Amino acid sequence: MSDEMEEIISEFITEAEESLDKVDPLFVELEIKGFDKDMLNEIFRSMHTIKGAAGFLGLQSIVDVAHGAENILKKVREGEIALTKQMMDATLKGVDMLRLLLKHIKQKDGKEEDISQVLKEFEMVLKQTEGNIVEHIPAQEDNLTAPQNLPEAEVEKHVVDKKETFQTLRVDMNKIDKVLDLTGEVVLVRNRLLNIMSYLEKNAFDDPHIESLFETVSFLDRITSDMHLSVIRMRMQPIQKVFNKFPRLVRDLSSSLGKDITLSISGEDTEVDKSVIEHIGDPLVHIIRNAIDHGIELPEERRKKGKSEKGTISISAFQKGNQIVIEVKDDGRGLDASLIKKKAIEKKLIKEDEAQRMSDDTAINLIFLPGFSTAEVATEISGRGVGMDVVRTNIAKLNGSVEVRTKKDIGTTFVLNIPLTLAIIQALMVRAGECYFAIPLSSVEETFKVLRKDIDSVMEQSVLNIRGRLYPVFELSNVLGNGNGKVSELDYRYAVLISLGEKKFCITVDELLGLEEIFIKAIKGVDTDLPFILGATITGDGKVVLIIDMAGITRNVFSTVGA
């Protein structure tokens, strides 16, 4: 195959997949709203386009499936067959088959799918409705008289409306990443320059050249920030891309479980980094599956509880500072802390006495432990070996956190916090012993200077009283294991109050050096499986500094404390 052909095929796959993703929510909407010519037209067009291009590329099975689906949709659009559940199911199966076929081509695995079943179902749909008089389609009469084209008077108007079309350009992701990487380097150089400037400001202020250098550097500073933001924007896409899959998911699952569930989605325009789009899908799918399978009760049960028979799942996304917040909320039965404790004991995740001391909030968070699953019977839907721990791990990979709030019979809400960009973060620079570290500012709540004598000890655990609340205290060097057992002799410490999800604790260090905007570089060639290290960066004064992964630290310290 020529390179040109290969490129065209890979382009085709990307576009066909995108087009199928757009189709899914339309189907669900159709099912709710009933006959809608515009929606049918759009789905029809997707099938039609895919078929057309696939024909050129010699992808016969795709042509066949798309043709079958197209045929049905056309007949529905023309009012020849009714919009029935059977018709929808068959067409959706066709869409799934197309996805599968595209996947095989993409992965070049040479696998062939048996499309005869899908085609047979198409035929059944056509046959069953053949000859039947279609009655319940309100727009049918329109169909007979309204041709597909617009009346000529409207054509002119349309042309005027469409003058300002967005110009887009497809660019290889690697090229954008290269620009982002280089921009990161520029940010680092800028930081160094600013550092040098602040030195000069103190020591060489009477030189007339210095002032113009100041101006130039501060100009560069502004441009760098703007440029950086622009590059980050290039990688951002609306989260709709992910959310679009959910109506179909909820439809399929709820109907197979005999549950009646409404899905409401908001904030789908919120833009997030491309890598977030890629990695947030699976965790969200898992949370939603759980909500449908375990959260929302059967209609019967809901009625007995005096709730509406129809359950609701709402998904929303919004930006909060430099974080993206995604919430998945259901109005189901809520998580049962005592049941969770019981399960955790059975699975030997916690001990009996631990469970007794444990607060309900802490117990609920046990669902994030590896090997935990409360489903009585592992159903096909959610109990497939991947649990909430995978959800948490995936979110942590995005540098984010996940929290759960629940109330019996009111429902459960999962809140995902994800940083806007993965590459650059605000960090608090600290010194512990002779080493310097960067702590992502997103997890820092406050900093204090404390006298050593103010740090108490409760049951062998150091604690600090901050405005009447006790927080566990950990020495950074000890946690990282680089303290050489030497304890600083200073009589004061700097405490950093870390807040991650619902967990709060203090990390003590020798010195706070201030805030810096740092660019995270992956450490290559070194074993970075260390759970505490997110990556490395070069600071304004040219030092290479390790960036601490607070999520990792949190897991570690709390697994030993059990608090």
Place this chain on the structure above:
Amino acid sequence: MFDCKMKILVVDDFPTMRRIVKNILKQLGFENIEEAEDGAQAYSKLKSGSFGFVVSDWNMPNMDGLSFLKAVRSDPQLKETPFLMVTAEAEKDKVIEAIKSGVNNYIVKPFTAETLKEKMEKIFEKIGK
């Protein structure tokens, strides 16, 4: 025969299709090719530049191929532009409508460079007469 330097407008809402058609045109020696993703965009492009030939898909959002064709034919400045409509097999019956609206010829997808060449030759032969 036709001039390989003439500007051609390829209209299709699916980028891959535009690329395929462009590719085929390149095989025939055409270099000066522009794209538009629907009838409306194509129409304003046609207005702003001297195109010698249009290859347009039928089924597109915003403004489909037939409406686009009608718009071109009713525009005194553009009405002479040679217009080739790309259709799917299923749309063959609609071709009559396109011919009534003044399309120069139609081509059923998928097509080869050879077929496209034939169609184009036919069109330009007729115009030349």
